[in-house]
Amino acid sequence: MRRELMPTLGRPSVERLRSTILIPAVDEVLGSVDADIGTKDRHVVEFMSQVAVKVPYAMITRLLGLPPADAAWLRTRVLPLAGAMEFPASSSSLSMALDAKSELIDYLKETIGKRRPGDDETFLDFLVPRDQPVDEAALSFVTLFMLGATETSVAAIGKVLYAVLANDVELSALANAEYRMQVIRETLRLEPPTHTIVRYASTDLELHGVEIPRRSTLLLSLGSASRDETIFSDPDTWRPGRPDQRLLAFSAGPHTCLGAQLALAEFDMLFDRLAARFAGIQRTDAMEDVRSGLWRLRERGHVFRQPDKLHVELLRHSEQAESRTNA
Template sequence: MSSAEVSLDFSSDEFLADPWHIYKELRQADPVHWSEAFRAFLVTRYDDVVALLADRQVVSGFPMRSSRRLFGPTLLDADGPRHRELRKLFTPLFAGASVKRLRTEILIPAVDQVLDSIEAEMGSMDDVEIEFMERVAVGVPYAMVTRLFGLPPEDAAWLRPRVLPLAGAIEFPATSLDTAVASKAELVDYLTDKLASRQEGDRMPFLDLVFPPGEPVDESLLGTATLFLLAGTETSVATIGKIMYAILAHDVELSALADSEYRDQVVRETLRWEPPSHTILRYASTDLNIHGVDVPRRSALLLSVGSASRDENTFSDPDTWRPGRPDQRMLAFSSGPHTCLGIQLALAEFDTLFERLSLRFGGVQRSGSLDGIRRGFWRLRERGHIFRRPDHLYVRMERRRAGRSEADA
């Protein structure tokens, strides 16, 4: 039995601290690994993950998966014609022209709301220390999603404690499904009330698309609406934390992120190097054989995006964070028929945040206690597997020096 086989516990301290050596051993010695703990096959090589994500014999829908039991039938768990029908419904909101408009109407105001509060706290001082995860990584996605749904921005503080149990219910290992179901019921009641009180002229981009004004509310889509509340927040929380961590760990000057091409490279490379979600769950709809391993029909497949993103047979020097690498393929948004619908909006969100940070502040430095040194730079303790993120990230935001142009800000 390999050390990887012994250590494959997504919640263990060893895995949370450094899953990469475990993934590497599995890629080399056991690329289709049966996990007794999860009663599933873990697939770790890039080519296999991509092929299975595109394979129509590998499906997303399964009646007993946690997300189906929590949200009901949604885009996440649909396949075939129903999946295409739902994607067609949501596509207008996430298409390029719409995202460009949402950047101006929603993303910039959401980001500036958060950064304004930091500048106000700084006052006349040269810098201010903040806990970046709570203030920015959480603040921006929730400010964004409240605006996207047309909800009062101040309701973000009420929303997050009810969204977090939804994330926990589909984690590995999962938290209480009963608690998540109760939270989802609260969110459904909340959204139902907001829809009932909607007035002509109210700006509710997401809700207006899913529940057109003047038409009866399709209750079967309320589960999908709560799923989008989760998808639009906690994955972004993790990603924003990862990007800032990568910037600090590699001594990237904040001013360098004013360059749009470099900023895009930083975001995409971080999504490859430290994807926020490490695993995509799928099911075999028929008997399969992968690298000589028999995978019976109805078996669960854990497609390891985390491992695939560091596959040495696909990426040169995969453990190194290197913006501008020639091959910037990434699986953070999945691939194949279930590629994340919100990919362009999410990338625009990250781009907007780090652009505004570079324009409004003179610099950012790591602060507070560090959790250790590895491979020449500091690392943070992380938690989660599906929503893998730093626990805390203390930084010092520096005032922009006088004389530098803020015309673009």
């Protein structure tokens, strides 16, 4: 299925999704935040729950043709799947994941059963064609795709904002497309949302003097590899625009994340629209321990590492605040 999906999630296809999927999803979430601010010229928001979580789920519901109103329910079923991938996985977490997956598959079957001729085609129609019997294996893949398209993005979005705040980057600087992508890629290098992945040795090998028998289970640290001092100069420093911007955040080779281009476009669109809509973003007292250039972030998770909470203050453009007050 990977081979069939690659063209649909490649860069040209993703560019077309910007206007039909990404912009509506991002604008809906930021519009909701904007409405909460009302006529005030500044307002404190908890960025993780109000933005970082909502944008990926607004995106995935639109991409799959699911009701956007179901986003909150979907997350309660996706989170157990992520929990089952943490180390060490307990029997209870695995049981919860299986139950959640079963509920998601039943939900998808119900959604597929409601499809009618003439409905707009969605990515779900590509994964589960309308003219073919519903394939349980395809539905299982959809649940995995939902996990990969949401919780890794939640983590990445939070990390990018934290990097911006910790390094005193002005929100207006993110209006520059080239610099914005440098910020995103450098953050993903320094702090990938998925720190550890599992792989299996396909043959006997020796790595740095360690004998690894065939079929051994290997835990590979993307976080450590992304700070390899033999590859990156000054690897522990956040430095957008560094010459070598190779990324392992989306894995590599035959296991490269299928949605890598979609995820990068999603992050790019979010921070572009954020910079256009608001005049600035600042740390609050709840983040007083954040010092410039220092990564001191309280995170949850080992595989899917994400900020716990990010309380920030959003500043309106002066003309926006004035027009709302007059209205």
